[in-house]
Amino acid sequence: MIYLKTLIKVIDNSGAEMVECIKVLRKNPMNCAHVGDKIVVVVQEAKPLSSQITGASASNRVKRGDICRAVVVRTKYPIQRDDGTVIRFDDNACVLINQKDEPIGTRVSSVVARELRKKNFAKVISLAPRVV
Amino acid sequence: MGEKMIVYEPLPKLRNGKNLMQYIQEAQYEKFDKNGNKRKSISLSNPERIRADDIVTVVYKNQKPVTGQVLMVKRSGLNSTILLRNKITGLGVEMNIPIYHPNIIRLDVIRRPIKYKPRNRHYYIRNSRLDVGEIGANGKN
Numbered sequence: 001m002i003y004l005k006t007l008i009k010v011i012d013n014s015g016a017e018m019v020e021c022i023k024v025l026r027k028n029p030m031n032c033a034h035v036g037d038k039i040v041v042v043v044q045e046a047k048p049l050s051s052q053i054t055g056a057s058a059s060n061r062v063k064r065g066d067i068c069r070a071v072v073v074r075t076k077y078p079i080q081r082d083d084g085t086v087i088r089f090d091d092n093a094c095v096l097i098n099q100k101d102e103p104i105g106t107r108v109s110s111v112v113a114r115e116l117r118k119k120n121f122a123k124v125i126s127l128a129p130r131v132v
Numbered sequence: 133m134g135e136k137m138i139v140y141e142p143l144p145k146l147r148n149g150k151n152l153m154q155y156i157q158e159a160q161y162e163k164f165d166k167n168g169n170k171r172k173s174i175s176l177s178n179p180e181r182i183r184a185d186d187i188v189t190v191v192y193k194n195q196k197p198v199t200g201q202v203l204m205v206k207r208s209g210l211n212s213t214i215l216l217r218n219k220i221t222g223l224g225v226e227m228n229i230p231i232y233h234p235n236i237i238r239l240d241v242i243r244r245p246i247k248y249k250p251r252n253r254h255y256y257i258r259n260s261r262l263d264v265g266e267i268g269a270n271g272k273n
Contacts, residue, residue, distance in 0.1 A: 083233055090224035110221040130220050
């Protein structure tokens with residue numbers, strides 16, 4: 001249940017830590033985002049830029065106030081699966097993506113939901129340490 | 133009072149006189165739980181039944197097994213479910229699993245507590261000091 005003004009944790013190494021949802025993409029205005037849905041976010045909290053980080057991850061860093069896209073990877077709201085299993089996580093989390101639906105960061109730090117595979121986010125699935 | 137009334141033989145009773153819903157339920161149990169193991173594992177009359185506070189692994193036919201601590205067992209016939217809670221990479225994950233699903237082969241109780249907590253539904257342990265730890269496949273934290 002992610003909609004306007006929801007604060008979401010970011011679990012990749014793009015530099016953002018907390019983002020705020022400002023739009024759920026391709027849904028009617030009364031709807032909310034679930035796992036696998038794309039959203040537009042504003043970065044509210046970001047890790048400070050340090051000179052130690054170099055290479056691709058440095059150029060892809062985001063700052064506070066940046067607007068970018070993200071994909072929801074887990075929700076507190078229960079997800080019903082085809083086999084009747086209902087799964088629920090303790091928090092809402094997302095991964096930042098670019099316009100081509102590729103993740104900005106190079107690492108995903110914690111567990112993601114299996115539903116992402118159906119929505120063609122295989123890259124995020126392969127980066128995640130555990131898929132539930 | 134002239135003609136004789138015809139009295140027919142009573143029809144044989146359907147399903148040997150068994151209640152329709154009971155008959156259907158038994159047929160469904162026969163279909164989804166042939167050897168009765170799943171029924172036995174949550175039956176209240178069984179002292180070895182699955183209870184809240186146990187650590188259980190659900191073994192599937194087509195996917196990886198799921199392990200967690202039981203928060204509650206919902207007994208409602210074929211729709212019976214168990215709610216498993218675990219921590220994966222430090223994050224709480226809860227799964228409510230219908231146990232009579234044909235893809236579930238069996239339910240293994242890995243570990244039982246020395247003393248059970250009070251109540252049958254342990255929702256209150258979420259995010260408290262009684263919360264579950266990171267339970268691996270062998271049932272250890």
